Amino acid sequence: MALYKQLALGAGLAALLSTAAHADLSGKVIGFSQIGSESGWRAAETSVTKAEAEKRGVDLKFADAQQKQENQIKAIRGFIAQGVDAILVAPVVSTGWDEVLTEAKEASIPVVLLDRGIDASQDLYLTSVASDQVKEGRVAGEWLVKTVGDKPCNVVELQGTVGSSPAINRKQGFEEGIAGHANITLTRSQTGDFTRAKGKEVMEGFLKAEGGGKSICAVYAHNDDMAVGAIQAIKDAGLKPGSDILVVSIDAVPDIFAAMAAGEANATVELTPNMAGPAFDALDAFLNGGTVPEKFIITESKLYTPADNPQGEYEARKGLGY
Ligand code: AHR
Secondary structure, eight states: OEEEOOOOOOSOHHHHSOOOOOSOOTTOEEEEEEOOOOSHHHHHHHHHHHHHHHHHTOEEEEEEOTTOHHHHHHHHHHHHHHTOSEEEEOOSSSSSOHHHHHHHHHTTOOEEEESSOOSSOGGGOSEEEEEOHHHHHHHHHHHHHHHHTTSOEEEEEEEOSTTOHHHHHHHHHHHHHHTTOTTEEEEEEEEOTTOHHHHHHHHHHHHHHTGGGTTOOEEEESSHHHHHHHHHHHHHTTOOBTTTBEEEEEEOOHHHHHHHHTTSOOEEEEOOSOOHHHHHHHHHHHHHHOOOOOSEEEEOOOEEOGGGOHHHHHHHHTTSOO
């Protein structure tokens, strides 16, 4: 397993792009089946991928699937028909990929998975660039354990898209993180589909069901966008997010740092939007030199809290395509 170090943020989009020196991918045609634009993080991943492609001279064929697997499958078949040199895919859900990836393999087109995993034979893709999503959930859970100490704490969970690898793994990791701490109880858990609007809506339901929210100690959201939606719902209910109800989530997008700077969010686990840098490096080495990359290229998962200069983090990230 390769651990891909994130570059220091702060100097705009250029700072996030890969600086690795490789032959080059100029003139290569690469298809990218993106999930959609459900979150700020997703928008940043799209921007970074386009910028990385331009920097490397890649002719990137971009297809937005609008959250539908059937659209992704159609796009991949289109890329195969065009005879692209490689395919990037951010798989919306983890199952149902065998057939189309077998078609890509039979056409000798290497496929790289971005940011989400799939339940399929590893022979069907060249490599996967993603975070350790179980670890992300565990880091969030361990942060909560440390923060509440022995205090009783009822937690509500906003899950990501049903059937997606981050929703499955971040749930598992969080439960591992709080395991053995009987004072912490996961009382409610529902999908908010990784969007701000659904995060708010589901949190409103949780608050109503929990007597206006007085019995909720913390909300764990599988991404920052849902956390930002939940923060709004908590405020609308007359409570203070960040103190009456703790808020912990994943992504580290600018808006969660703005909320943190305002005292309304407590912790986030960073997910770099630069999955394309390591993916293009791997394709470069493979297409130009025949080097088979490691099967799993793992990005870092760093915890940020209000002690980590949230205003500075907000300023450093806001120009990065979010
Ligand atoms: O797969 C990565 C997740 O997808 C991000 O955490 C989330 O914001 C996005 O929608």
